[in-house]
Amino acid sequence: MPVDPLTLLHEIDPNVLTDVVRHDQGRPDFDILNWTVQPLSHEKIIETTGGLFLLSGTGRDDQGTQAWSIVLKILNNPKEWGQDPRYWAYWKRELVAFQSGLLATLPIGLSAPRCYGTIEHEENGWIWMEHIEESTGRRWALEHFHEAARQAGNFAGAFLGGVPLPDAPWLSAPFFRNVFADGDWWATHMDPAALKNAWQSPLVQYAFSDALRSGVLRIWAEKYRFWETIDRLPQVLCHNDFHRRNLMFRMGTNGQQELVALDWAFCGPGALGMDLGELVATSAYFFEVEPAEVGELEVTVLDGYYAGLRDAGWSGDTQVVRLGYLLSATLWMGATLPGWAAVMLPDESGINVQAMYGRSANAVLAGWVTLTEFLLERAGEARQLMSKLGLA
16 A cells, blocks of 8 residues: 655655755755644646645754755656656656756746755655745736746747757657547547547536537647647747646845746647647636636736747747647647536546635636637637648
């Protein structure tokens, strides 16, 4: 029987913990006086998610007594799947990304938490990292989304300006080709002809009209064309899970806010503008912005991203950026919201819907229908823009 991670952490070797805390504090003689451990709230949607834990306490050296706190992230090895380093859900991609040094040397615009060491076990992997304290409130205003997009644009612009695009063998293969591949879980789940599929769900049948169903299935029918277009757009390093819950602002040593992106488990090359699809659509999926207000968020985010690209010296066609955004939003959420509803919202799912989304299942379902309507309109715009740019 697997041992509960919290039990393991209560029994951790003090020497191991001391080394990590000394790294965090930058004080080689710092000794831990006491410590506690508690789980941090997080969304466990796939089996590779093992848990997040905050360890904190006090310590002392000749400079005096100091409070400290660090975070441990645990990645599960599912063994039956997720072993291919190019697979979208490769179980230890984030661990390897920290080990490689890539996440410590990202171009200006985005940063990852500082890593204090990794440990690999047969069953899982551990990543020791800094505890980020947000400089904003939990609920972002539009200006926070604008600034996050600006910094993301600056980051993407670095690759267009000459920073080499990483080409490590463990980076995700083209993301949407990967996650929506024929025969994989999503393609089967959304296929009306599959033995078990999302469209059989009473919740989905109740909430998603024939017109919405037709629109979603049209995206699936056109996925190869969308993928080919993404491949032809300018390529940058993408986070591929770039939404509010994976983003935090902290105050930098220069007094300026720095954007820290968490959870690099899906990272890999992708189209310019693609991360904006998650910043808009996935943030709305989690109700970090109300689905009815997503149009305003879209305008704000695109404006910020364009500004960041200009800061980085890029002066290309913004229609190309918008197309990358449209295709990402269309594929990542426009193609999947009925599928999410079938998995996440039934009483028997085991998901604490109120805790995850901050509202009842019925309210979540209504919001996702509104978001689907918006995204199907954006799918239509993507088709028109592909044709206009000669990419259809």
